[in-house]
Amino acid sequence: MTRFVLFILCLTLALIEVRSYFHNYFSQSDRLRGEVGKLKERLARETLRRDLMAHQLDDFRQVVATLLPEALKPQRSNRADDYPLRNLATIVFEQKSLNLGLERAGVLFSKAKTHFQQGEYERSNRIFSSLIQNYPDTVHLAESYFLLAEGQFQAGDFEGSVRNLDAMITLFPESSLTGYGMLRLGKIFESQDRFEDAEVVYRTISKMFKDESMLVQEAQSRLKAVEL
Amino acid sequence: MIVVGLLALILAFDVAHAGEIVALPNEEPSLVLQEPNECLQGNSYCAVRTSERRKFKWIEKSATLTMDWQTLLLRLEPGVFRLISGNLWVSPQKGQSEILTVETEAAQFSSRYEFWIRREESQILILSVRGPVEIRLRGDSQVYVLESGFQNWISRVDRRGRAQMGIPRAIDIESHIEVWARLFPGSRTEFRAALEEWRPIWLNAVGLSSEIHQELVHHRELAMAREHRSKKAQAEARASENQRLRELFRQKVLLE
Structure with missing residues (x-):
């Protein structure tokens, strides 16, 4: 009787193992997990690149802001191509x-x-x-x-x-x-x-x-x- | 009978797991994200970002840069860094290191001593822990020095074409200790010892800060008195002008 119970238990364990193997094989969950992981990593990398570019743009804005008061000095000529600067000046020197x-x-x-x-x-x-x-x-x-x-x-x-x-x-x-x-x-x-x-x-x-x-x-x- | 029961158990297990959310293997930390890939080892340009609830120690030259959670830091060249987001703690390896420079878009901070930088919504906070930190503001050629135990804020370039800086004051101890405790590399006992050792520096800064503010208040009082005198003179001038006008109207209206 004991031998029979042991046999049944071994058989059950073997069946669980086999079932688990076939389940993973046919559902492809491991492969999908891997793909999701890779996509997540790619997303994080793209976000990092985007943030770096946004920072470059912000830094450039600060450089422009540093140079602007010099460029907007009143003795500048009133030529047509100065228009964007003069337009900006109306905002910057509002006060x-x-x-x-x-x-x-x-x-x-x-x-x-x-x-x-x-x-x-x-x-x-x-x-x-x-x-x-x-x-x-x-x-x-x-x-x-x-x-x-x-x-x-x-x-x-x-x-x-x-x-x-x-x-x-x-x-x-x-x-x-x-x-x-x-x-x-x-x-x-x-x-x-x-x-x-x-x-x-x-x-x-x-x-x-x-x-x-x-x-x-x-x-x-x-x-x-x-x-x- | 037993076999049938076990098979039923297996079936139930299978059904229960059919809708389970898959746990992603990548949740395990790659410690930080690097751009370009694996750039930390070299000496050239390298961007490093820490993830949620994960700090990172970056050893450069003779200093250690401890990046707080969700911090983005760039190495522009050896010894020169740019903090884009988050908090950064810079500490020398053994008391004193070579000069290390950390930039932001508004200012540049250089020191061979321990300091840290906190990025907030619209401004940058620089805290000098031990030893002076040199501050160079964007659009300003002057070099300012922040003494140990002091903190100051820096804001972006304004319409005058230069970044703005506040008046130095003693470090706000509560927020300082909170970040320090989080980024401290040693044990609790070591942290307590470091804090005790640092306390006199802070107390000294508090005393100095009080003197600075008293002087500022004195200057402000003088400026207000000057302004008051000037306003009074203007009011007197206007009163005299009004008097002249009244005279004019008396002549025009009453004596015609």
């Missing part, structure tokens, strides 16, 4: 061009003010209008509105003047210059026989600009004249 713009606004403001002081209102009005439109960030904005409104009044353009004084009241309600502008607005209303509007304006000045004694004094004197 600088912004500063230049603000400096330019300062120059324009001085120029317009000179024309205003010399009584050349048409010219000063043109420059102030362009300044307000093109450089809304300038520190001279309130003064520009003010001088433009006054210049327009002097040139007889009452409508334009009222429009700009209105903008001033909206944008700079606390500026003392706005107070003087409002005084001018009241006078325009008076000249147009709009006494009620003028009265409202003078009352507003008296209420809003208490610290500007001369302004309040003038507003109250105009108010009395209007009430009469």
Whole structure:
């Protein structure tokens, strides 16, 4: 009996071995494993090559970035073949061009003010209008509105003047210059026989600009004249 | 009966293994990937990449370069390397080695002492462990020196055409020890001893770093005071300009 059991066990083991051999032979799993391994290795190698090339490109970009400020110096000629560099310059020196713009606004403001002081209102009005439109960030904005409104009044353009004084009241309600502008607005209303509007304006000045004694004094004197 | 039972067992075993995922033999480490193949032995150009959770020691001249997990390092020529990704620890074989240079796209680091480099998303961190490291920034001819126990960051070339560098400060001990422990070649006891030995260097750097920052704050305060004075002068100039304008308007509006 024991011999029989041993025989059966040996036979079973032999059968397992034979089955395993034939299974591997017919399913080709060893070969497939090998192929997958090779493909994986190839993929890793290709990834490495790709990363090395990407690094070369990145390194080249850094070299270009090092040379760019020299190439973009302003004294370069403006030839057509410089276009790509000039195009790039508009991006690289963005901050600088912004500063230049603000400096330019300062120059324009001085120029317009000179024309205003010399009584050349048409010219000063043109420059102030362009300044307000093109450089809304300038520190001279309130003064520009003010001088433009006054210049327009002097040139007889009452409508334009009222429009700009209105903008001033909206944008700079606390500026003392706005107070003087409002005084001018009241006078325009008076000249147009709009006494009620003028009265409202003078009352507003008296209420809003208490610290500007001369302004309040003038507003109250105009108010009395209007009430009469 | 027994035979039939055994045959049934074999059949069940066969069925159970029919859908099993095949284990790939290549999972066993080839330690690193080399490009060109087997280039580590030579002296010429060689790219080496470590895999996930596997560090690698590259012995070059008299120094050892320990590459962290997933690190890509190039040997451009003997003694000159380029770190593309990951962390790299450079240590001399016996206290001091020949000068070894490691480059990145933004800067070049040269030293004969122990230092390490960590690559982060947008910047490179250089940490001098023992002894000075010379730093040459791209687009800048000046040579900067990072003293032992200090770390600094370097960023890419900016619109001014040069790479940027921060202010040196004492090494951030936590992240430093974490990487050091991972890359340290010896046992735990040896690591503890090395750490104890290094501690005075770090403490010295902390003291110096504090002095540098105090001086910086002082300079910044002076600069702020200067700026304040300049702003005040500008405000005064503007006030006087406004006064002149008001006068002009008084003349125009009130006295016409």
